Amino acid sequence: MTCNFLALARPNLQGLSPYVPGKPIEELARELDLNPADIVKLASNENPLGPSPKVLTAIEKELPELTRYPDGNGFILKQKLAEHYGVEPEQVTLGNGSNDILDLVAQAWLAPGLNAVFSQYAFAVYPIATTIAGAECRVVPAKDYGHDLEAMLQEIDENTRVVFVANPNNPTGTWFDVTSLEQFLAAVPEHVIVVLDEAYIEYAASSELPDGMKYLANYPNLIVTRTFSKAYGLAGLRVGYSISSAQIADVINRIREPFNVNSLALVAACAALEDEDYLFRSRQANEQGMEQLELGLNALGLRWINSKGNFIAVDFQQDASAINQALLERGVIVRPVAGYGMPNFLRVSIGTHEENARFLTVLKQILSDG
Ligand SMILES: Cc1ncc(COP(=O)(O)O)c(C=O)c1O
Numbered sequence: 001m002t003c004n005f006l007a008l009a010r011p012n013l014q015g016l017s018p019y020v021p022g023k024p025i026e027e028l029a030r031e032l033d034l035n036p037a038d039i040v041k042l043a044s045n046e047n048p049l050g051p052s053p054k055v056l057t058a059i060e061k062e063l064p065e066l067t068r069y070p071d072g073n074g075f076i077l078k079q080k081l082a083e084h085y086g087v088e089p090e091q092v093t094l095g096n097g098s099n100d101i102l103d104l105v106a107q108a109w110l111a112p113g114l115n116a117v118f119s120q121y122a123f124a125v126y127p128i129a130t131t132i133a134g135a136e137c138r139v140v141p142a143k144d145y146g147h148d149l150e151a152m153l154q155e156i157d158e159n160t161r162v163v164f165v166a167n168p169n170n171p172t173g174t175w176f177d178v179t180s181l182e183q184f185l186a187a188v189p190e191h192v193i194v195v196l197d198e199a200y201i202e203y204a205a206s207s208e209l210p211d212g213m214k215y216l217a218n219y220p221n222l223i224v225t226r227t228f229s230k231a232y233g234l235a236g237l238r239v240g241y242s243i244s245s246a247q248i249a250d251v252i253n254r255i256r257e258p259f260n261v262n263s264l265a266l267v268a269a270c271a272a273l274e275d276e277d278y279l280f281r282s283r284q285a286n287e288q289g290m291e292q293l294e295l296g297l298n299a300l301g302l303r304w305i306n307s308k309g310n311f312i313a314v315d316f317q318q319d320a321s322a323i324n325q326a327l328l329e330r331g332v333i334v335r336p337v338a339g340y341g342m343p344n345f346l347r348v349s350i351g352t353h354e355e356n357a358r359f360l361t362v363l364k365q366i367l368s369d370g
Pocket of ligand 1: 097170226228
């Protein structure tokens with residue numbers, strides 16, 4: 001090797017580690033010579049229902065148009081989202097997943113000398129996006145694994161441009177209530193953009209968590225991000241969005257890739273948004289699966305963090321890597337979260353009844369084998 005291209009990359013990228021996704025089924029099958037059909041993946045907070053049939057029909061209808069570029073402005077989807085939330089289409093920004101929007105916010109408002117504030121154990125993309133932008137990550141210690149919003153306020157200074165908050169948070173599943181959000185928004189200085197990441201909000205009953213959309217009219221510095229990847233079951237298509245003031249949306253629009261959401265994703269998201277029955281079933285399956293896992297974990301004498309997402313972080317009270325390995329060897333993929341500073345935990349996504357049962361059975365065997 002003649003040249004060290006990492007050394008030549010921007011200084012702020014030197015210490016950056018890539019995002020580690022959940023292990024794909026095919027990868028584990030290759031590594032351990034397992035039959036993919038026998039593998040259960042509960043590692044990426046995916047929807048176990050499979051895609052809505054209405055979405056599949058919409059995609060099929062769009063297939064003959066694949067030679068064309070997508071509508072770069074996502075006109076129809078923006079119209080539908082605007083109608084859904086009672087906002088103007090100019091307030092809607094579409095992303096290649098909501099991850100795209102988080103990156104775009106960091107690129108637009110963060111730079112060396114500036115900082116972003118977020119919580120310990122918050123979603124991994126916040127530090128990655130902040131670091132890529134060359135800004136400082138101000139990580140605020142969590143309170144009971146959740147965001148300590150009061151402590152986060154204390155970390156904001158004149159160089160803060162963005163605060164990332166996830167409600168509920170991944171990987172902990174923790175959440176904050178209406179009063180906490182209202183006090184927080186009222187106290188954040190107006191030059192600081194609040195990214196309220198609601199990737200899992202559809203799983204929570206409406207009375208349990210604040211609806212970020214309600215605060216947009218009063219807070220021009222608020223961006224609410226949501227996604228079709230979770231409760232709408234479209235993770236593979238990569239489509240998410242934000243609603244914000246039109247001015248914030250305009251800034252993001254200037255730096256986003258011209259065709260950042262593909263044509264199949266656009267039609268699929270339109271169909272998904274209209275399929276209320278699918279959303280209802282997603283929620284219901286998640287509630288039932290969560291209860292099944294909680295009961296099963298309880299029976300095994302294990303603890304977990306209460307979660308409002310489609311996943312649960314289980315506390316093994318010892319380094320969980322050996323248990324993770326044993327699960328993999330038995331064809332069950334969950335998510336280690338040592339990278340989040342939670343080495344004793346494994347995050348388990350809610351699967352179908354059978355997948356959850358398989359996880360619990362295999363875990364029981366592993367724990368009793370000692
Ligand atoms: C809290 C949170 N925000 C955002 C995302 C990004 O999801 P997507 O890019 O699929 O919309 C995720 C994905 O896991 C997440 O957990």
